[in-house]
Structure formats: C-alpha cells, structure tokens
Amino acid sequence: MFTKSAYDGKLSEQYNTLSKQLKALLEDEPNRIANLSNASALLGQFLDRINWVGFYLMENGELVLGPFQGLPACVRIAVGKGVCGTAVANRETMLVPDVHAFPGHIACDAASQSEIVVPIIKDGEVIGVLDIDSPEKNRFSEEDRAGLEKFVEVLVNYI
Template identity: 75%
Template sequence: MSTTVNVNEDLDKKYELLSKQLDALLSGEPNLYANLSNASALLNQFFDRINWVGFYLMEDGELVLGPFQGLPACVRIQVGKGVCGTAVERKESIIVPDVEAFPGHIVCDAASRSEIVVPIIKNDEVIGVLDIDSPELDRFSETDRIGLEKVVETLIQHL
C-alpha cells in the first residue's frame, strides 16, 4: 500500500509542477489559440503512453476541433455524443478505461483504447474540453482526473 501512496504522491507533485509550468508558459499571452497550442504541446510532453492530446471548443452549440498533438481528429462533435460531448452535457470529467465499452464512442483514431475528458468551464459555461487518448486500456486514474482538473483551472486563467 505504501508504494501506491508514494506513486500517487509523486504524481500529485508532477501535476502541481505541470500547473506551474503551464501558468508560466501562458503568462502575458492573451491569444486563445496560442495558449491552447502551447498547452497541448506541454501536455503531450508531460504524458507518456498517450497518442492524442488536445482541445475541442464550443462553437454554435457543438464542439469544434481546436489545437492538438497527434493524428488528425474528428472535427465536430455534438453535445451528448461520444465521450467529449457527454462530458459537456454532464459538465464533469469522464475517465473511460475501455473506449469500446463506452456507448456511442466516436472513433477518431482506431489505436485509442482509453480516454479522459475534462470540461473547460468558465463563468459556469462549458467553453470546451481537454481530451487525452491512450493506446493502452485503463491508462487514466482518479489522480490523473484530479490533476488535470487543476491544470484546466490554471488554463482557464489564461483564456
């Protein structure tokens, strides 16, 4: 048990450092796309065992592909559809251990096996989502969810 605690504590510290790095990287830059581009690059560098990381932004009532790192992706996602659209509808983060078991999962990259999506909520309105995919089953943990929610809180300060 102590090993698990140490691993989680180490991961918590890494997320804290990631949030500080993101804050410093985005400080003073007001452009949405520049900030999301740098955020996706930083997250891609931070994570191992992932194959896609990026953002979808709300536009005219649906999610539209934003800055990302990885293979080409689905361009538009309706609210309530797939993992990203469901996260918007629920206004909560979703961890999917096996995307093939998620009802209505939208396949953008057939190599993706697990996923985590964190809604970006500003002034009580969902303005987009952070989406991260992995080619491994069960890649993301509750520690990742909590850490990424803190990263998104940091990001929101620069949007």
C-alpha cells in the same frame, strides 16, 4: 525548463509542477489559440503512453476541433455524443478505462483504448474540453483526473 526530468516525486507532485509550468508559459500571452497550442504541447511532452491530446471548443452549440498533438481528428462533435460530448452534457470529467465499452464512442483513431475528457468551464459556461486518448486500456487514474482538472483550472484563466 520544460523537460521530462523536471517532473520528480509522486504523480500528484508532478501535476503540481506541470500546472506551475503552464501558468509560467501562458502568463503574459492573451491569445487563446496560442495558449491552447502551448498547453497541448506541454501535456504532450509531460504525459506518456498517450496517442492524442488536445482541445475541442464550443462553437454554435457543438464542439469544434482546436489545438492538439497527434493524428488528424474528428472536426465536430455534438453535445451528448461520444465521450467529449457527454462530458459537456454532464459538465463533468469523463474517465473511460475502455472506450470500446462506452456507448456511442466516436472512434477518431482506432488505436485509442482509453480516454479522459475534462470540461473547460468559464463563468459558469462550458467553453470546451480537454481530450486525451491512450493506446492502452486503463491508462488514466483518479490522480490523473485530479491533476488534469487542476491543469484546466489554471488554463481557464488564460483563454
């Protein structure tokens, strides 16, 4: 059911399929960690040319590492620091074509070259972020932004 070959058509259509699969995968499960774990696994299977995908969750005013796919990562990130903390502070998706040109970038994995971070907002409050890194510069497009924002819109209903 969740194979790469299931994603046909334009990138926007592939993201629509991905969001439908996410909903089907999470629909009957109330556990937040289980749902974030499956969401990161689904994205890890869907996205190519990435080296890390996962979540940071707000806890006591800072981001704390949550479920992810990839190498070990930074555990805590202050709001306003790095790409993830900036996404929280600005309450907007950060699409960074070259992380080395981003002031204050936190290098958890030296192989990362580009990054996209989508804030997860529930009931008007930022509760975390979806963070995806790539070993390629300019990996993420505006289509990725739109598709991942839709993915997070579905996800927020199950966490």
